[in-house]
Every structure is written in C-alpha cells, then in structure tokens.
Amino acid sequence: MVFKRPWSNLHTWLNNVQIMIIMMKKTILISLIVLASLGTAFSQSIWTLSMEPSTPLGDMRNFIEKSTYRGFSASASWFVSERITVGLNIQWTGFYQKDERYTWTFDGAAITATAWKEFYMWPLYANARYYFLDEDEARLLPYAGLNMGVAYIDQNAKVGTYEFQDKSWKFALAPEVGTRLPMGIERSWGFNFLIRYQMAFYNKNEIDLLQFLNYSIGVYWKIYPRGERY
C-alpha cells in the first residue's frame, strides 16, 4: 500500500470553498436557533444519542481499511408534518490503524516504517427524514433521510519518527435509512437503528471522495410542546 503526497498543496479554489463553508455554518446555526425556538413551541421533537461504528469505503481504504467502533452522534429533529422531520446532527468518528511496515512515497523519496494512522471526522449536519408509517400506530417507524453540512476532518499519521497532520473543513453529505423502535406505553422514548452513507468532498492525500458507512444504534426521547401531550 502506497500513500503519496502527504502535504498536498492548497488548491486555488480553497478560499472560495472556505467562504462557502463559513456561510453554510452560519446558515446551520441560524436554522438551529429558529428550529429550536419554533420547533419546541409548536411541534414534537426527537432527541437522539447514538453509538456509531463505521467501515471505510473507497479511496479511504488506501489510508485506513480497518472498521472502527469509535463514533457517536447527537441529533435533534422536529416534525414539520405528520411524516417529515427536519433537524440537526452532530457526529464524531475516529478511525485508527497501525501498519507494521507501511510505505509512504512522495516526490523523490520514500519511507517504510511502522505507521500509526488516524482519521477523525466531525460532521455537522442539517437533515430531513421522511417516515413511511404514521407516528402513533406502527410498531416500527422506518424512514429515509438526507444529511447535508460541513465536516471537520483531521487526518494524521506517524510513520517511524516522522509525522504529518492535515486538518480541514469540507462539504459533506450523508443519505441514511433507518428505523425507530418506540418503547414504553406512551411511546415517548425508544431505540433508533440506522445505516448512514457518509461522503465528504476531500480531494486530499489521494482521497478524492471520503466515504464510510455508519451503523448507528441509539436511544431517543420525544419532547412534546406544552399542552400537546395529553
């Protein structure tokens, strides 16, 4: 396995991307405030904490192939109609792999040594979900959704006594399918299972599209606007 050009140059369009990301972050923040204030006042909300093991896919496997169970997410979503929710999701996933003899190749030189490689991703998403069944009737509540936002990515490696680190903000996208399993007589909490396909437009260190699969197992609570529950 060969890993080339660890210090890739910044692309000329990076500034534009950064501006776009800043604007997106602002949009997400404003959406969060609006949703939190309007949502809690007028609609039910679902708050979820999940553990999220992940498996690298595609180009990312050139760097780390090993699946990880180090990941979690916290999300909140609000019903905007009977079957549609919109919300926010913050995630963290940490990949790690030690290679006994890893070759790191760059212009005019190469190093082979034991390598400790890490990949961390913090996506911050706005999302929307569509439920296929009505909230109060079904035993299982399957849904499909889409997350969009930005991700803070930290890729680093220690090869022998050399180290490199590459931190960046990237646009990220994550379609998901899953189901909620309501529990309790009042169905006010339950379990949430989902599979999410993570994509970030990375274009660095020989990884064009950063891809991995999340398997999420979580717990959720429903919060009702005052006066609506009974």
Next chain:
Amino acid sequence: MKHLKYLIPFVLIALITSSCHKDPPKTYDDTDMTMTTYNTEFKFQDYTTFVVPDSTLLKTNYLTDAQVASIYAEGGTSDQTLDLITQSFLGLGYTQVDSLSQADFIAVPTLLMVQSDETVYYSPGWWWGYPGYGWGWGWYKSTNYYYWWYPPYYWYPPTVPVTVSTYTGTLVFEMLDAESYRKVLDWENTHPDPPEPEDNAPTYEINWQAQVQGYSTDDGSYNKERAERGVQEALEQSPYLVK
C-alpha cells in the same frame, strides 16, 4: 426497566471514552525506518556497470578499536554488507566490474554508528570531507564527525529531514556517479590541499541513497534479518532502479 433509558447514555459515553487510545511505539522495531531518496531528474537506465569498494565504510564516534577490528574481520559486518550491496545491484540487473575506470557508478556501503543525544541531520555524501583527505578503499574514521565544506550536489528534498538512528546503527547504500568521482580525483591531483574556495572544485553526484535503520546492534555486529528486510524494502521503494 423504567430507569434503563437514563442509564444508556452513560454506558455509551463510558464505552466511547474508554476506546480513545493510540498505541505508542513499544519496540526498536517500531521506530526502525527504511528510507530512499533519489534524483528525480536522473535516468537510471543510463547506468549499466558498477564497482564496489573492498570494504564497507564505517563512521563512528564510540566503537572501540577492538569492535572496529571485528567489523573488518573476515566474514564480519563489513564483508556481509559488501556482499549484500553487490547482490542487490546484481539482482537489479547491473553488471559488476573490477575497475573504477569501467564503472558507471560506485555502489557505496556505509555503516553509521554514531552516538548522539540530538537528532542528526545529514545530506548525501557529507562525510566525505575534502578531496585531500579522500574517500578511499577500506577507509574508515573512528573519531567524531567532521563536516564537509564542499558544495554538495544538491537534489535532496528539503521537506525530508533524515535522521541517523543512533542506537542500532544505520546502513547507507549510495549510487555515486563514477564519472563525478573520477573528476574529483583528477582535480585533487592538480590542486593543493586544502583548496581555495574560489577553486570551483567538482562535486560528487549521488543519484540514489538508501538508509536502513536497525541494521546492526550497538556493538556493530550484523543483524542479518533486519539488514535483509531493510534492503528489500529499499529496493521495493525504488522500482525505477530495475534494469
């Protein structure tokens, strides 16, 4: 069951935080590196023949005379290293010749046994010193390093600091351009020693260098397994050398 939902987040957090750790280097082997650097503008296919010196160069600042003698004893580290570099280049498809005048390049094996508390950076060929002292067959130096003041042939990627591993010895293999070496020898014969800075002396050209750390143990004895693995790794890093 009623309290289960309050317990779950804490279990999740405990699981996640307990999993955040990274293995530190535990053994010498973990920090042993094999590195190659080469002149990206040079066509290695232009080389066909090579010559090897009669023994391995040694650079050390701590080995005793007895230890040095054992390195140069028959069948010792020096002989084994020479054999390894010779076999490596033969295996790549180059032809060994007996005289410097017939050779396209000199396959130079050097063993660095240098103790230092600090990271030592060095560039190819830096230990050769000035031409008057000379690099010779079977030459070695057992005192502290001295520094080249000669303008080196500089192609080394500036982003790659190369360190000398001090605890286990580092093997350096180099392809020294034979023509450049012959020019330096000719120049030496016509210039007084030491030369004046304005003499515009010729320089050595080193087009390929490999460093294998963990090549020998502290006392200079040969670590066959690591040496062979390291040389193999260096050759795998350098597919452009294959004839």
